[in-house]
Amino acid sequence: MxxxxxxxxxxxxxxxxxxxxxxxxxxxxxxxxxxxxxxxxxxxxxxxxxxxxxxxxxxxxxxxxxxxxxxxxxxxxxxxxxxxxxxxxxxxxxxxxxxxxxxxxxxxxxxxxxxxxxIDDPLRRVEILGSLPRPLARRIVERFGNEADALATALTGDAPRTIRVNTLQCSVEACMASLERDGIKVRRTEMAMASLEVLGPSQLFRTWAFRHGWFELQDEASQLVAELVAPPPGGIVVDACAGAGGKTLAIAAAMTGRGTLVALDVSASRLEELRRRAKRAGVRNLRVFRIRADAWTDEVEALLARADRVLIDAPCSGIGSLRRNPDMRDRLFADEREVERLQAIQIDLCTRVASRLAPKARMIYATCTVLPDENQRVVERVLATEPTLDVVRVAEIFGSERASKFTDASGTFLETFPHRHPCDGFFAGVFRKRQVDSAADVMATEGSIGGATESADGAEGVE
Ligand SMILES: C[S@@+](CC[C@H](N)C(=O)[O-])C[C@H]1O[C@@H](n2cnc3c(N)ncnc32)[C@H](O)[C@@H]1O
Incomplete structure (x- = not known):
């Protein structure tokens, strides 16, 4: 020894x-x-x-x-x-x-x-720097070029500890004051609205504020994805892959107790955890359904058809949050075709939801990965098969100045990276179903596949 x-x-x-x-x-x-x-x-x-x-x-x-x-x-x-x-x-x-x-x-x-x-070979360098399996290292070198070393290194570092204040229960200031009384130092962050970074070691789950549902641990980019849902007052929101409810609870706070929030997932244990968390957070407008992966019940179909917003926080390779799950490396890319398998599920979920959306309803597609095969490629395929979807630019929802902190140059998609942003790597896009009145409209629509970023139904905020 x-x-x-x-x-x-x-x-x-x-x-x-x-x-x-x-x-x-x-x-x-x-x-x-x-x-x-x-x-x-x-x-x-x-x-x-x-x-x-x-x-x-x-x-x-x-x-x-x-x-x-x-x-x-x-x-x-x-x-x-x-x-x-x-x-x-x-x-x-x-x-x-x-x-x-x-x-x-x-x-x-x-x-x-x-x-x-x-080491001259960038692939070998990235493999070692990030302790990444070779197929993943290759994809990272192809996508990030000169930035691949920095990303690989960031994936082995410490993730920031961020919480989301539950504005259903308290203000951000009240939560900060309560944490301070329990000796926990926090500071406001710069991207999400109700986000605080926890500074220094602390036992957050023993605090008065946590026991009373005043906050949840949640990465800042994950909070931004939930903000992108932007539910209309009193509307119906479906969280189609709710899991244990990180984003569901954030959406509930944005709904301020009004309207109907529907959480779906294939995993009974995750939904059980969601129910427990929702109770602590004081969420009262939530309906939870365990679903099958390949078919929805009539009740769920009816809710999807009436929904104003449907979030698909899709199952993905999770590379953007690898720092929080360092042991996932051994499972990642055990099979080289894993990304293709995930992409097929992502496309299937999006096309099934998109085909059921009511006119003007929005679908928000999100992942916690940085690989284009699970992000931009999925979006391209979905827009090609569902021509009545328009892209709603993230900058339209958040305003250009705010969005510029976490979008690509055009302000179209949310994209964060652990080596550039103080959060996990996430991707999100927002899509609106167009009102199609006639066969002529469908033909006009098909001419604009993938290119349309302006809404057909006018300015943001008038729905
Ligand atoms: C990225 S996780 C969701 C994380 C969650 N939204 C959050 O913010 O905490 C993806 C979820 O999709 C679920 N899932 C996988 N296949 C699904 C399907 N076909 N339909 C609905 N959910 C599915 C998984 O059980 C998992 O909980």
Whole structure:
């Protein structure tokens, strides 16, 4: 056994569990912190280090291949990986690491980054920097070119801790004051309306504000997607892939208790979690339906046909939120055709919803991935098969100045990236069903596939 500092020893043990059990790293940490009483500062350190060791697997392996006796890297234990990760990140000096373990050349580990930067092959560099499987690294190099290194590096870093104030229950200021009374420092962020960044270690879920449903943990880009839904007063909103309800609850707050909010998902356990959260958040206009993936009941069909807004927060590869799920790397791209499989589901969901939308109703398509195959390519295919959809530019909904912080240059789609924005990588587009009165209109419509970004029914806000 190596003589590690106590927090490092805990991480080494958790690393072994994370790589052998089926539980996610979040479940493992939650279970451990429930059993062992630790200070917020210790919890934060353990979580960050475990995430880092899991997220930097390939980087650690490559550094050790260079610095450890040949042939032993495969058999190395969590303890060695923890030490290596800390030396790579500069948290532990080579001399300190040497006191624990002598047979690794820690100076070489500490200098690994400069050798890595000299690797000419961008694919190999991105594979190591982001500890990404080769098929994913290839897609990232193709899409991001010179920015691929920065994105890959960002995917192994710490994700910001952001909350959304539940404006159904309190104002942003009241929530800030309540958190402050519990010793938690927060600050306003710059993109979403009710978003706060949590500064420093804290046990958020023990606060008075959390117990009273005053906030939810939610990435800022995820909050922006929910804001894009922009429900009309008293309208019907369907969240077609609601999961545990991150966005459903944010939409509920925007609806201010009026209208009808409908949550659909194929997963019973996620919907159960959504019901629990909705109760705490004081949401009272919610109807929840567990659905089949390939067919909707008549009741759900009827709601979709009457809906003003339908959000499709589609199942996706989740690369934009990889920092929060570092162990997902091992499952990602286990099969090279995974992205094609997901794309088929995304297109199917969008075309089925689009064909049922009432005139002037909107569909909002969103993912938490940065791959064009799951974003722009899906949009192109859906617009080609559903010619009565118009794109509503994000800049039309949020105004050009605000939208410019998180859209492409034309202001059309929401796109965030972990290396450029203080949030996860998300994509979202908004589409409006056009009123088609006659066969001539359909023909005119077909001439404008994919190009129309202005609404046929006039200015925003008059619906
Ligand atoms: C990205 S997650 C949703 C996250 C959620 N909207 C949130 O903000 O917390 C995608 C969800 O789609 C669900 N799903 C997968 N296939 C589906 C289908 N055909 N119809 C509806 N939901 C589906 C999954 O169970 C999963 O909960």
């Amino acid at each position: 190596l003589d590690l500092d106590p927090a490092d020893a805990i991480v080494a043990a958790l690393w072994r569990e994370a790589t052998t059990s089926r539980a996610s790293v979040t479940q493992l940490l939650r279970g451990y912190f429930r059993q062992v009483e630790l200070k917020p500062r210790q919890q934060k350190r353990i979580k960050q280090l475990l995430h880092r060791v899991l997220a930097s697997r390939a980087r650690i392996d490559a550094a050790l291949e260079d610095a450890a006796p040949a042939g032993i890297v495969e058999s190395l234990e969590g303890a060695v990986r923890v030490l290596t990760s800390r030396v790579l990140d500069g948290g532990l000096s080579p001399a300190e690491a040497k006191r624990t373990l002598t047979w690794i050349d820690w100076e070489r580990v500490a200098n690994f980054e400069s050798r890595l930067a000299r």
